[in-house]
Amino acid sequence: MNKLLYFLLIAINVLCSCRKKETPPVITKDPDYIKAKSFLHRQNDSAFYYFNRVVNRVMDSLQVANAYNYMATMQSDVGDYYGSQESLSASLKFLNAENVKHRRSLASNYNELGLTSINLRNYDAAVGFFDKAIFFTADSNFKLIYLNNKALAYQKQKDYARALEIYHAIIRKTTDKETFARILTNMATTKWLNDLSYNAAPELLSALEIRRQEQDRWGQNSSYAHLSDYYTTIRPDSAYYFALKMFDVAHGLGSPDDRLEALEKLIRVGPLQETRQFFKTYHQLSDSLLTARNAAKNQFAFIRYEVEKNKADNLTLQQDNTEKKYQLLKQQVLLYFALIVIIIGAFWYWKRKKRLEQEKQEAIRESRLRTSKKVHDVVANGLYRIMSELDHDSDLNKTALADKIEDLYEKSRDISYEKVPFSAGLFHDSVTELISSFANDSIKVVLVGNDVALWEKMSPTALFDVEHILQELMVNMRKHSRATRVAIRFERQDDKIIIYYTDNGVGMKDGVSYKNGLTNTGNRINSLQGTITFDTNIQQGLKIHLTFPVA
Structure with missing residues (x-):
């Protein structure tokens, strides 16, 4: 009930704010x-x-x-x-x-x-x-009105202290009785909203009496609205009386908005046997007002459209008048333009021929680099992974070994084109298998955060790159770091995936140049639109942070 009351007070105060023009x-x-x-x-x-x-x-x-x-x-x-x-x-x-x-x-x-x-x-x-x-x-009078409206805005924000500070300041400067009654009403209402136990009735009734003496019908309408809201919870019969008074005054003023507001109050506090009629009248008036306002909005829009259309028609006529002059000028321009085009075209053809030759050579270089990268990622790292398993797993099943060699053979046959067999649903298993294959009696590997949800919405191409990045990190660890403990943690933050790699090996010294493997890793991170960071400020080991977007 209190929330509804506050909502109605907001509507009242907006109607009571002054729109007097300067x-x-x-x-x-x-x-x-x-x-x-x-x-x-x-x-x-x-x-x-x-x-x-x-x-x-x-x-x-x-x-x-x-x-x-x-x-x-x-x-x-x-x-x-x-x-x-x-x-x-x-x-x-x-x-x-x-x-x-x-x-x-x-x-x-x-x-x-x-x-x-x-x-x-x-x-x-x-x-x-x-x-x-x-x-x-x-104008001092208008300044008081604008200050009153500013206080009203603070009241809507529930910043009652600021609103009351303004009301107390301006009410002492007010000489016009109607303005004084308006400010007194708003000030009393704000005090009451700030403290529902505050007795606002004397000030509200005083403002009403001033408005009666000044025959200020709009002001009386406002006072009846405030008094009805004030008495709603403490004296419903008084709230009903003032709502009826508001309805009669609003009807005389021809204000459908105020009549609707009065009917809302009558429905809330009126006798049950009369509520149905109030409710029926409310809906009839509301529908009528909505129809009228929509018609007015459409009419205003239509008026603007017609004016803009007429302006456009006038511009079209002007354009027709200048079209002939334009055509004559166009013929002259085209003659000179054709000559310029021939000259530019010859120059462009020469530049294009040169550019195509350069692109051809660049394509050949890129093809070689891509093939080299595939050989390194697929064949070299695959062989190293199998060798690692052979070194530390004497019981490796020959059939399983043959399957792995056959898979590597198939990949090497298809090295001229890209095959991306990954799917997000199974990728976490592939990651677990890959990382675990580098663990042995002397190297302990810990894997954290690798679950199905982590790789959701990742494209197969991106998963392919991620797998080879992880493989490259593990191969470099085995070849160069002399680490005995490796930890890889995966984390997803909103639309990004972060991979934290840590080992306790010899680390990476400043000035050491990247080998082919880390260069490929950097290239793949770039293709993922991600970043790779090497933390070299630790005393022992290596920390690498990789970050890339999901999509």
Whole structure:
């Protein structure tokens, strides 16, 4: 119930925030601008149409900026907040902060952007926009209004301390009774939200009385909404009374949004026998309002589309008028162009012939290197692995040995093309078999983290490269490191695989050049778009970190 109450309070305060404009006097009174102002709040589709004509035709930048501002307000009123922000951004492009005559329009634009940001629940942005509105206004009354809206943004963030600090500061400077009642209402509500045991009724009722005396119907509507919410949990009958009052005032004001809000309150606190009728009325009004707003949004979009279409048609006509001149110029240009193309073409042919010859030679070199690499990875390392097993496993089964030699033979026959037999589901077994084959009585090998999930989403080509990288590391360990303990740990972090290799051998001294094996390892890591790091700062042994992406 409390969460629902807070949500409704947010809606109330947005409606209660002031959208009063600081519209400067128009320097050049364009007829379309005057027509648009005459239709404002009566026939907004007509007003939007004429304002849109102004922004696409009038040269006076200040008048165009104000027209965009009015269009943004109408879009915001029908719930098109993103369209409103687009219009306000367009308005700002026509204003100059250094021009004193533009500052009031800048303040109005930033205030409207702040209110739109509150409706979109982007409260940090709203605070920034209100600060700019305050900066650009020189009118003390408008400054109080913008400060009130800034406090409202802090209230939405539940930063009640900052909101109350602003309310306490501005209420002492307020001389206008309607503004005083608005700030008093917002301040009392914020105190209550900050501490639900706070008695906000005296201040809320005081603000209501001021609004009655000033015949401020919109203000009374706001007061009834706040009082109904305040009494919801402590005195439901009073909450029901004030919700009814709000409904009657909203009906008189012709505000469907406020009527919907009042009906929400009546459904929550009203007698059960009347709730069904309230609920029915709510849905009828909600559907009607949604239909009307969607129609307004579509109408605004259609108006803009028609204007843009007319502009495009005019550009097409202009293009047709220049087409003949263009064709004549084109013929002259083509003549010179053909001559240039012939010259460039001859030069290009010579360069291309030279480049193809270079590419051919490079392809031959790459083919030789690739074949050498395959011989090293497949045949040399395979033979070394079999020799290692023969040295340390006197009971090696002859059939198994023959199978391994036959497999190596088949691989050597197919060395002219790449065969990638790996799959992620079985690769962890291949890794275990490979690493374990280098263990013997004098070399202990520890393998950690090699499971099925580790190699998921790895391509067969990548698995092929990983297998040969691991094989190369183990072969180099056996040949050069004189290690007795080797540990290989696998780890997967998000979309990367990390392999930690550690042994207690003689290590790698600075200045030692890479042999073919480690060079191939580096090349394969590069093909995986990974990195290899040798830790040479340890006193004994060797540490290698390999990192590469999964996909």
